[in-house]
Structures are given as C-alpha cells and as structure tokens.
Amino acid sequence: MEKTKVYVGLGSCGIAAGAQDIYDHLRENTASDKLDLEVTSCVGMCYAEPIVEVVRGGERIRYGSVDKKFADRIIASLESGDLPEDHVVTTTPEGKEYLDRQVKIVLKNCGIINPESIDDYLSVNGYKALEKAVNEYEPAKIIEIMKESGLRGRGGAGFLTGQKWSFLAGAKGEKKFLVCNADEGDPGAFMDRSVLEGDPHKVLEGMLIASYATGAQEGVIYCRAEYPLAIKRLNKAIAEAKERNFLGDSILGTDFSFHVHVKEGAGAFVCGEETALMASIEGKRGMPRLRPPFPAESGIQQSPTNINNVETYANVPFIILNGPESYNKYSFKNSYGTKVFALAGKIKRGGLIEVPMGLSIKEIVEEIGGGTDSGRPVKAVQMGGPAGGCIPASMFDTPIDYDSINETGAIMGSGGLVVMDDKTCMVDVARYFLAFTQNESCGKCTFCRVGTKRMLEILTRITEGKGVPDDLDKLEELAHHVQKTSLCGLGQLAPNPVLTTLKYFREEYEAHIFDKKCPAGVCKPLITIQIITEKCTGCTACARVCPVSAISGEVKKPHEIDPEVCTRCGLCIETCNFDAIEVV
Amino acid sequence: MGVENAAYVAADEAREIVALVGSGPDKVIPLLQEIQKRHNYLPEDLVEAVAEEINVPVADIYGVATFYSQFRFTPMGKHLIKVCKGTACHVQGADMLSSALCEELGLEGEGTTSDMEFTMETVACLGCCSLAPVVMIDGKVFGKLTSSKVKKLIKGYRDGKN
Numbered sequence: 001m002e003k004t005k006v007y008v009g010l011g012s013c014g015i016a017a018g019a020q021d022i023y024d025h026l027r028e029n030t031a032s033d034k035l036d037l038e039v040t041s042c043v044g045m046c047y048a049e050p051i052v053e054v055v056r057g058g059e060r061i062r063y064g065s066v067d068k069k070f071a072d073r074i075i076a077s078l079e080s081g082d083l084p085e086d087h088v089v090t091t092t093p094e095g096k097e098y099l100d101r102q103v104k105i106v107l108k109n110c111g112i113i114n115p116e117s118i119d120d121y122l123s124v125n126g127y128k129a130l131e132k133a134v135n136e137y138e139p140a141k142i143i144e145i146m147k148e149s150g151l152r153g154r155g156g157a158g159f160l161t162g163q164k165w166s167f168l169a170g171a172k173g174e175k176k177f178l179v180c181n182a183d184e185g186d187p188g189a190f191m192d193r194s195v196l197e198g199d200p201h202k203v204l205e206g207m208l209i210a211s212y213a214t215g216a217q218e219g220v221i222y223c224r225a226e227y228p229l230a231i232k233r234l235n236k237a238i239a240e241a242k243e244r245n246f247l248g249d250s251i252l253g254t255d256f257s258f259h260v261h262v263k264e265g266a267g268a269f270v271c272g273e274e275t276a277l278m279a280s281i282e283g284k285r286g287m288p289r290l291r292p293p294f295p296a297e298s299g300i301q302q303s304p305t306n307i308n309n310v311e312t313y314a315n316v317p318f319i320i321l322n323g324p325e326s327y328n329k330y331s332f333k334n335s336y337g338t339k340v341f342a343l344a345g346k347i348k349r350g351g352l353i354e355v356p357m358g359l360s361i362k363e364i365v366e367e368i369g370g371g372t373d374s375g376r377p378v379k380a381v382q383m384g385g386p387a388g389g390c391i392p393a394s395m396f397d398t399p400i401d402y403d404s405i406n407e408t409g410a411i412m413g414s415g416g417l418v419v420m421d422d423k424t425c426m427v428d429v430a431r432y433f434l435a436f437t438q439n440e441s442c443g444k445c446t447f448c449r450v451g452t453k454r455m456l457e458i459l460t461r462i463t464e465g466k467g468v469p470d471d472l473d474k475l476e477e478l479a480h481h482v483q484k485t486s487l488c489g490l491g492q493l494a495p496n497p498v499l500t501t502l503k504y505f506r507e508e509y510e511a512h513i514f515d516k517k518c519p520a521g522v523c524k525p526l527i528t529i530q531i532i533t534e535k536c537t538g539c540t541a542c543a544r545v546c547p548v549s550a551i552s553g554e555v556k557k558p559h560e561i562d563p564e565v566c567t568r569c570g571l572c573i574e575t576c577n578f579d580a581i582e583v584v
Numbered sequence: 585m586g587v588e589n590a591a592y593v594a595a596d597e598a599r600e601i602v603a604l605v606g607s608g609p610d611k612v613i614p615l616l617q618e619i620q621k622r623h624n625y626l627p628e629d630l631v632e633a634v635a636e637e638i639n640v641p642v643a644d645i646y647g648v649a650t651f652y653s654q655f656r657f658t659p660m661g662k663h664l665i666k667v668c669k670g671t672a673c674h675v676q677g678a679d680m681l682s683s684a685l686c687e688e689l690g691l692e693g694e695g696t697t698s699d700m701e702f703t704m705e706t707v708a709c710l711g712c713c714s715l716a717p718v719v720m721i722d723g724k725v726f727g728k729l730t731s732s733k734v735k736k737l738i739k740g741y742r743d744g745k746n
C-alpha cells in the first residue's frame with residue numbers, strides 16, 4: 001500500500017495546544033511503511049489547533065482540534081481508506097469564511113511545507129527569486145523593482161523599502177551590514193515568530209536579495225530570546241542554505257557573497273528601535289541615539305547599515321519572482337500588497353491572517369474572525385501594540401492602510417490586532433499599555449522616563465476609584481509633552497493608547513472618576529461581586545473555593561458574599577455552574 | 585568551600601566560557617547568556633571573573649546585564665513559571681492568574697518560594713495569544729487557564745505529577 005503523507009502543525013502555539021503529543025501518538029501507533037509523518041508549522045488557524053493534515057491523491061484534508069481519540073481514527077482510516085469527514089476545518093463554512101478573504105504572500109508556505117527542510121522550500125520555487133535576481137538583474141534594477149512594488153516597512157513605520165535600500169546602496173564604506181529585526185516585542189503580536197518558525201528560508205532569501213541589491217556583505221538576524229523554536233529553525237535554515245551555496249562565498253557560482261548569523265536579544269522592548277537594536281548588537285545597553293546620522297550612513301561599527309523587519313524581507317522573493325505589478329495590484333491609497341495580522345483577544349477565530357490592503361476592520365473582525373468568542377458585542381480593536389491605539393466599533397469601516405489607520409490615532413504597527421468586547425475596560429487597557437511602556441522606557445529622555453510614570457500614577461488612581469476631576473486634563477497635557485520631547489518611537493508613541501481611549505471612550509474615564517464605577521466590571525476596587533439569590537441553588541461550590549472565606553450560607557439555600565472580606569478574585573464566578581454570581 | 589577556592593573555580597569557568605563564546609566587545613550579551621544558561625542566574629563571582637578575563641570593567645558588564653530583563657541576579661527555583669502579560673492574556677484575565685499563583689505559592693509578586701521549588705516571573709508576551717491566558721512552566725506552555733486550573737497545575741508540580 002502507498003504511504004500516506006500526514007503533516008502535523010508544530011509551531012509554538014500548536015505545540016502549546018498539544019500538537020507534539022499528537023505527533024508522538026501518530027508516530028508510536030502507526031507502522032512507518034504506512035505513514036509518512038511530516039512536521040510543518042502554523043497555518044494560521046490558531047483557533048483550531050492542534051491541526052493535522054492528510055495528503056491523499058493530491059488533495060490536502062486539514063483536520064482541526066485533533067485529540068488522541070481523533071488521531072486514532074485517522075490511523076484507522078489509513079488502513080480502511082475512509083478518511084473521517086468531521087473535524088475538517090478548511091471546507092466548512094467557518095473555515096471558508098476564515099480563509100476566503102485572505103491573500104497569502106508572506107504566509108503562503110507557512111503550515112504547508114516542512115520549515116526544517118530546504119528541499120521542501122525548493123519544491124515551492126524556493127530560492128528561484130534569488131537565482132533570478134543575480135542572473136537577470138543589476139542591483140540597481142532590483143531597487144527600482146522594489147520601489148515600484150510600493151512595499152513599505154512592515155515593522156510599523158511604513159517607510160518605502162526600495163528607498164531605504166537605495167540609501168545603503170549609495171552609502172560609502174568597505175563593509176556594509178544588513179539587519180533583520182526579529183525583536184518582536186509588542187505584547188499580543190506573533191507574526192514574525194510564525195513566519196520564522198514556518199518559513200525561515202523565505203526570510204533568508206529576502207535578505208539575500210537585499211544584500212545583492214545594496215552591496216551588504218554581512219547580515220544579522222536579531223531575534224527575541226523568547227522565541228527558541230524560531231531561533232532553532234533559523235539556524236538550521238542558515239546551515240542548509242550554506243551547504244547548497246545559497247549563502248556564503250561565491251553564491252550560485254557568482255562573485256556575490258553574503259554571510260548571516262542569528263543574534264539573540266535579551267529582553268528589552270526598546271531594542272525594536274533601530275539605533276537601540278544596533279547598540280545591542282554591539283554588546284551595549286540598548287539605548288536609542290539621535291538620528292542623523294542614519295544607519296545607512298553610520299550603523300553597526302560605524303558602517304553603513306540597513307534594517308528591515310521580518311515580514312518586509314519575506315515579501316521580497318514574491319515581488320522579484322512575479323514582478324512588482326503582481327504585488328501592487330493589491331492597493332489602497334498609498335499602501336500596497338498585503339499585511340499580516342495576529343488576530344487575538346476576545347475573538348472567536350483567532351489566528352494569524354494575511355489580508356490585502358483596503359479590507360475593512362469590520363471584515364477582519366466579523367468575517368474572518370467570526371466576532372467575539374463570548375458572543376458579546378465587540379467594543380474596540382487595539383492596533384499597533386503599546387505604540388498604537390484603540391479603534392472603536394463605530395469606526396470599523398476604516399480600511400486597512402497606513403494613512404487611514406493613522407487618522408484614527410492608532411497606527412498600523414507591526415500587526416497586533418487585539419479584539420475587545422464590552423467586558424473590557426478601556427481605562428484598564430490604557431493603564432496596562434502605559435505600565436508596559438513605562439517599564440520598558442530606557443530612561444534616556446526625561447519625559448519618557450518620568451512623564452510616563454506620572455501618567456501611570458494618574459491612570460492607576462483612576463482605576464482604583466481615587467481619580468479627581470482634573471486628572472483627564474493633566475493626562476492629556478502630559479501625553480503631549482511626552483510625545484514632543486522623546487527621542488525615539490517608544491516615547492513619542494507611548495501616549496497613543498491613552499489619547500485614543502480618551503478620545504473615543506471618555507465617558508468610561510468619567511464613570512470611573514465621577515460615579516466611581518467601572519462600566520465593564522473590571523477594575524476591582526470599583527466592583528462588587530454578588531450572588532443572584534433566585535439563581536443560587538446552595539450547592540456550596542463557591543464557598544468551598546473562596547480563598548478568603550467571604551461566602552457563607554446553608555446547603556441548598558442561597559449563599560451570600562461579604563463585600564468587606566471579598567477580594568474580587570473571581571474564583572467563585574469561575575466555579576459557579578448556574579451563572580448565579582455577577583459583577584456589579 | 586573556602587572563598588579562595590570558589591574564586592579559583594569561577595576563574596576556571598570564566599576562561600572556559602570566554603573560550604567558547606569569544607571576547608570582543610560585542611560578545612558581552614552572549615557571554616552573560618552563556619553564564620545564565622549554565623547557572624540559571626548570574627553568580628556575582630563568575631560575572632567578575634568573566635569581566636577580568638575579557639578586560640572589561642565589572643561596572644560596564646552590570647550596566648548591560650541590568651538593562652535587559654532576561655538576566656537574573658538571584659538563584660532560581662526548581663521550576664520556572666512565566667506568566668504571560670501580553671495584551672490578549674491581559675484582556676482574558678492574566679491578572680487573576682497571577683493572583684491565584686501568588687496565593688498558591690505564598691508569594692507577594694514575582695520571586696522565588698522559600699523552599700526554592702518555584703520561581704515566578706511575568707513576561708511581556710509568549711506569543712501564544714490564541715490560547716490566552718497562558719503560563720509557561722519549565723518551557724511548556726499551558727493555555728486557556730483559569731484561576732482554579734492554574735492552582736491545580738501547581739499542585740501537580742508539587743506532587744511531582746507533571
């Protein structure tokens with residue numbers, strides 16, 4: 001009997017959802033002459049992990065939420081030939097909705113090929129763009145193609161990539177560096193991680209083409225240490241590419257040479273800023289410095305340097321192979337191509353998605369994401385992480401393009417898109433982000449160092465019910481000073497989460513300050529947890545679980561919570577099987 | 585072990601580490617990462633020995649070490665718990681998980697239990713946002729947690745069942 005090829009999605013989140021156990025289970029329980037078990041990475045359908053894909057007669061059938069029991073059914077089907085018809089995720093209406101609106105350029109191979117095999121990458125036109133570049137084009141022509149494609153930096157700032165490359169190409173210096181920024185620090189974002197785990201060769205190929213176009217001889221991939229799997233797969237990809245002469249000296253028999261290595265970050269958000277990142281690569285504290293000189297004039301070791309984000313490089317092979325018009329045909333206003341987003345938060349179908357520019361936020365949240373997981377109304381999305389802002393549901397017609405997103409006060413950012421429902425407190429969200437940036441401020445600029453701290457104190461006070469009437473004016477005033485007097489993006493953009501929530505959800509701030517209420521029921525000092533007498537069956541489950549013994553009552557009779565003792569930890573709400581405990 | 589003896593061992597290990605990683609100024613972070621990989625924190629005598637070995641002032645090395653959140657200056661417990669404080673985890677109740685963990689472990693916040701069994705840290709984002717809220721224990725991610733589930737999880741580790 002012919003062997004059946006079966007792929008198991010082993011990205012970080014797949015593994016976390018139990019995919020490794022499924023992989024091992026399949027391996028242990030199937031004879032190797034029947035099964036060709038392959039590893040792949042995240043296909044982006046995080047909501048359906050663990051995912052197993054069976055290849056049968058050229059068709060790929062993808063199963064979601066696979067447990068050991070279902071894996072046993074797949075094993076049995078290898079014998080009988082009758083594949084299970086349930087658990088299929090791609091052909092269901094839900095799966096179709098999730099996939100149909102997407103256009104996959106960057107993520108095309110993710111979850112399809114084995115990221116640890118260069119042969120798999122070669123089988124999907126891998127390194128063909130590099131061959132085309134070095135054999136058919138002069139470096140200057142490549143820069144021209146990149147400009148024409150309209151690709152803008154996907155790290156957040158949105159600078160035209162071709163233009164950036166032309167600065168490095170025109171810079172004088174014997175040694176030139178090329179950096180891939182994989183220090184994905186935004187909480188709630190995992191685009192770069194998924195690309196590196198799922199298709200590391202594509203990023204390398206993008207860097208190689210950039211190196212050929214700009215004349216850079218040495219490459220550094222600066223990756224977060226929190227991404228061990230990405231680092232492992234990158235190093236394997238580099239070793240394999242060297243063996244096949246795609247990397248190293250005299251690449252593909254030409255006189256073009258390029259060397260690249262991975263540098264592990266050490267946990268500092270500010271290192272996402274390019275000058276801080278370069279300081280970190282040099283082994284120093286990652287503090288941003290004044291520009292000019294720009295990296296293209298004086299970067300690593302005072303040599304000309306170009307820095308692009310993972311997703312930016314991952315777009316390059318497609319553009320070179322298919323021509324700029326195949327890329328910029330996806331366009332909206334001044335934005336071209338596609339953008340990868342990490343869709344997370346209170347969403348039904350969360351995952352990694354890639355959409356053409358111009359799709360609206362509504363289409364992403366409702367059609368691709370399927371609305372909230374709770375079924376509650378969506379209140380806002382947070383875009384751009386700690387430097388971004390919250391866009392309210394009333395503005396969900398806003399299209400995805402750099403300019404339209406900027407107009408809302410948020411930013412495109414690197415692609416974190418966190419959905420919030422009416423049980424999310426916007427003041428708490430603003431406080432959360434400010435606590436993050438305040439903690440990550442390097443301390444160089446006074447307003448970023450001290451101003452964010454004072455802003456955080458005000459926000460904390462508001463969430464504790466101790467806010468005073470002129471707090472909101474003070475917050476706004478401080479926010480503007482921090483924006484204006486900070487050297488780098490971290491400080492300049494830190495007030496964004498506060499300013500956008502103040503702009504769109506001012507009444508929530510006012511409810512905290514004047515009514516001493518948290519409308520979303522999140523801020524602990526402003527809420528009371530109580531038992532709904534009519535619903536309580538007196539099962540005592542809540543009383544048993546309460547860590548501070550705040551709940552009392554006789555068996556089979558409605559219980560009561562002592563608000564003086566209650567710490568509002570929420571354990572009782574979690575435990576109650578009758579929805580008899582509420583937050584007011 | 586006497587103080588002199590400890591210093592001697594540290595000097596030996598420092599040489600070994602520098603030989604492995606290299607000694608240029610750009611190697612400071614990889615050197616510290618190697619020390620932490622071996623000891624799970626940065627022992628003072630070893631950091632000083634490495635500084636001497638590569639001829640960089642100890643103050644400079646600590647300047648770098650204290651800047652990055654990856655580095656630990658006190659010994660770690662047997663199990664390392666990383667509580668994700670990413671945005672997705674935050675809106676899905678990460679704070680409740682930390683409170684439940686603190687309560688279960690008898691900690692006030694981040695830190696190590698007095699029996700050296702557990703170290704709890706918070707991290708910015710583990711990138712498993714679709715499984716929020718998550719914690720990572722000894723490199724393994726546990727997702728879609730609740731306060732009661734996380735407490736059970738810790739009890740399991742304590743009883744040696746996990």
